[in-house]
Amino acid sequence: MKGFLLVALLSTASAFYLREQDEFDFKTWMAQHNKAYSTQEYNERLQIFTENKRRIDKHNAGNHSYTMGLNQFSDMTFAEFKKSFLWSEPQNCSATKGNYLRSNGPNPDSIDWRKKGNYVSPVKNQGGCGSCWTFSTTGCLESVTAINKGKLLLLSEQQLVDCAQDFNNHGCNGGLPSQAFEYIMYNKGLMTEEDYPYTAYEDTCVYKPEKAAAFVKSVVNITAYNEKEMQDAVATRNPVSFAFEVTSDFMSYSEGVYTSTHCHQTTDKVNHAVLAVGYGEENGSPYWIVKNSWGTSWGIDGYFLIERGKNMCGLAACSSFPEV
Ligand SMILES: *[C@@H]1O[C@H](CO)[C@@H](O)[C@H](O)[C@H]1NC(C)=O
Ligand SMILES: *[C@@H]1O[C@H](CO)[C@@H](O)[C@H](O)[C@H]1NC(C)=O
Numbered sequence: 001m002k003g004f005l006l007v008a009l010l011s012t013a014s015a016f017y018l019r020e021q022d023e024f025d026f027k028t029w030m031a032q033h034n035k036a037y038s039t040q041e042y043n044e045r046l047q048i049f050t051e052n053k054r055r056i057d058k059h060n061a062g063n064h065s066y067t068m069g070l071n072q073f074s075d076m077t078f079a080e081f082k083k084s085f086l087w088s089e090p091q092n093c094s095a096t097k098g099n100y101l102r103s104n105g106p107n108p109d110s111i112d113w114r115k116k117g118n119y120v121s122p123v124k125n126q127g128g129c130g131s132c133w134t135f136s137t138t139g140c141l142e143s144v145t146a147i148n149k150g151k152l153l154l155l156s157e158q159q160l161v162d163c164a165q166d167f168n169n170h171g172c173n174g175g176l177p178s179q180a181f182e183y184i185m186y187n188k189g190l191m192t193e194e195d196y197p198y199t200a201y202e203d204t205c206v207y208k209p210e211k212a213a214a215f216v217k218s219v220v221n222i223t224a225y226n227e228k229e230m231q232d233a234v235a236t237r238n239p240v241s242f243a244f245e246v247t248s249d250f251m252s253y254s255e256g257v258y259t260s261t262h263c264h265q266t267t268d269k270v271n272h273a274v275l276a277v278g279y280g281e282e283n284g285s286p287y288w289i290v291k292n293s294w295g296t297s298w299g300i301d302g303y304f305l306i307e308r309g310k311n312m313c314g315l316a317a318c319s320s321f322p323e324v
């Protein structure tokens with residue numbers, strides 16, 4: 001048949017026809033993302049890309065609160081993505097009884113810390129290391145420090161990757177913002193990004209106390225599954241670190257309010273930490289505004305919206321912030 005190419009699949013079970021358009025789309029995407037492959041890998045990646053693209057097109061043809069799109073991950077299977085970017089095993093993420101004190105007043109309908117002043121640093125990129133927890137931690141401490149001390153610093157993720165093991169953190173294999181805040185509190189400081197730059201791999205700790213730039217006085221854990229408490233904290237205090245479960249559809253998130261029926265709501269399934277910088281409501285759908293650490297080309301300039309009020313993907317399982 002003209003226009004159709006049969007790809008003989010030796011290694012995978014999901015045989016399907018590739019259209020000429022698929023290869024054209026793949027080559028366009030490769031150029032946009034500066035990708036190059038060996039001949040063998042080209043065919044493999046073309047197939048994965050096409051499967052991802054079909055899934056995206058199918059989703060976008062339906063009636064959903066968010067759209068999917070191609071991005072820098074579109075040549076990866078979810079299994080590969082998971083291995084590179086998400087926690088490989090469950091973390092100890094549960095504060096059944098938190099120590100957050102709720103404010104008295106009602107919370108505003110919406111808030112966005114990015115618009116209130118110079119309180120949120122630019123979106124960063126964790127690269128191929130499961131260090132999301134360090135970015136959630138620095139993002140939160142950067143904001144809390146800016147709000148309370150009037151100066152927005154860029155803080156070191158690498159120090160947390162290399163030095164925070166004693167608090168059940170595991171470098172590129174996961175960790176928790178609450179445990180990282182504990183580390184910074186007991187370590188008496190975190191250096192700047194500039195003084196302790198990010199490399200995306202685990203190395204020996206080279207912390208220099210005299211270069212400590214940001215500090216933590218105490219750690220506030222939000223009571224597990226109490227999304228109202230989380231909202232109160234974001235409304236009245238500062239951005240809040242939280243974790244949730246990333247499933248395959250989230251990898252291709254493009255814009256709109258993310259919601260899923262595939263993910264779980266329990267602490268043992270959360271595998272990615274991020275930062276809530278605000279919340280709002282769109283056509284009656286409440287959402288969180290969230291800063292991710294996959295660069296600015298992912299999602300909405302590096303951010304995403306996720307449904308609020310239903311503990312979506314376990315997002316209220318494990319949230320915290322530091323006091324400075
Ligand atoms: C799309 O979904 C929304 C929300 O579930 C619903 O209100 C709307 O009627 C749907 N539109 C169509 C065309 O199905
Ligand atoms: C959870 O906590 C226990 C006890 O402190 C510790 O031994 C274990 O390594 C922790 N698990 C992770 C994944 O950090």
Ligand SMILES: *[C@@H]1O[C@H](CO)[C@@H](O)[C@H](O)[C@H]1NC(C)=O
Pocket residue numbers: 092094095097098099176178179182219220221
């Ligand atoms: C907050 O969470 C951390 C780590 O998960 C824990 O070590 C600490 O004891 C908790 N703090 C409070 C006040 O519960």
